[in-house]
Amino acid sequence: MKLTSLKDGGRDGTLIVVSRDLSTAVQVANIAGTMQAALDAWSEVEAGLRSTYDMLNDGRLEDAFALDPAALAAPLPRAYQWCDGSAYLSHAELVRKARGAEMPESLYVDPLMYQGGSDTMQGPRDDIVLADPDWGLDLEAEIAVITDDVPLGTSVDQAVDHIKLITILNDVSLRLLMPAELAKGFGFFQSKPSTAFAPVFVTPDELGSAWNGRRLALPIMSHVNGELLGAPNAGDDLDFDFATLIAHATKTRSLGPGTIVGSGTVSNRNRLAGSSCLQERRMIEKIETGEFKTPFLQYGDTVRIEMFDPQGRTIFGAIEQKVVRP
Known part of the structure; x- marks a missing residue:
């Protein structure tokens, strides 16, 4: 599974799941809004993120979009440690x-x-x-x-x-x-x-x-x-x-x-x-x-x-x- 954060004008970005070939991505606000939120509840959200990742790689998500590296923040834009x-x-x-x-x-x-x-x-x-x-x-x-x-x-x-x-x-x-x-x-x-x-x-x-x-x-x-x-x-x-x-x-x-x-x-x-x-x-x-x-x-x-x-x-x-x- 590949994850990162999309720049959105805020400090923590928006969590997105990225395809294995790094060509497409999808937002997952229904699972976790930010990377930190996902890490805070990893055991609860991992399965949902993996399911989304599999569907993205299979081309089964209509809301997928082309990934632009220039639009990305750091995957974890600010870290506690x-x-x-x-x-x-x-x-x-x-x-x-x-x-x-x-x-x-x-x-x-x-x-x-x-x-x-x-x-x-x-x-x-x-x-x-x-x-x-x-x-x-x-x-x-x-x-x-x-x-x-x-x-x-x-x-x-x-x-x-x-x-x-x-x-x-x-x-x-x-x-x-x-x-x-x-x-x-x-x-x-x-x-x-x-x-x-x-x-x-x-x-x-x-x-x-x-x-x-x-x-x-x-x-x-x-x-x-x-x-x-x-x-x-x-x-x-x-x-x-x-x-x-x-x-x-x-x-x-x-x-x-x-x-x-x-x-x-x-x-x-x-x-x-x-x-x-x-x-x-x-x-x-x-x-x-x-x-x-x-x-x-x-x-x-x-x-x-x-x-x-x-x-x-x-x-x-x-x-x-x-x-x-x-």
Whole structure:
């Protein structure tokens, strides 16, 4: 099943069910008006949403309409909780080198996670508004899962059952603001603007054998200005899977329905797979040549992030964004 939110002039959008091929959609106000409402009552509404999805794919709904990605908000336009991890330690190692920081040994056994801003999530075609090009604008291609209610103290094995939806995202970063922020000892804030999401959330069954309940084993492709930046496999070199990240997050709190848990930038130790962010490419250039060559994003640049199934069909649709002035 594939779900998303249609822009409607409000803050939370209108929930729609989307066909498997992302060509058509239908509103489901009789089941749930918004994505958050659906997640709040998931066990009650899932069957109705699935029935609608099946009828939509079979062409049996007269009120179906053509899907326009530009008309979409983020699938969850604002979330009560956005927890982003750093589950690919090969990425963390390179980025810390860029800051001249050592990799703490604890990160190899205890996941790194921060709480991101979730009041204004961006849709798949929304522009990236950049106030100052000297802030080091970067993309970060990630995987994310969306949960139902997750109790305090949930174990890794229990966490698997709380993953209800999956997507990809662009965790926009301002790299040159990060060092000063992190030096204060309180973490990211100004250096993490609004996150952008793929057109749809999908249920795990849509992913077939690529999803094992804890990780998604498919390449995630990132392009900048039409040039391939990388296509690392999200299932490789994942040091902390999603069940582990959820269990980590619930050590001291419960998680409400609609909590988004991110993987951090997808990164493979095999550098032939390329990168999911510019900072990684810059670090590799520094190591190999002694200098940074790839610039950060500038006005007019475009970003595209997408994932395909083994048959070459897009799964979540593409994130396509342009960098613009305020």
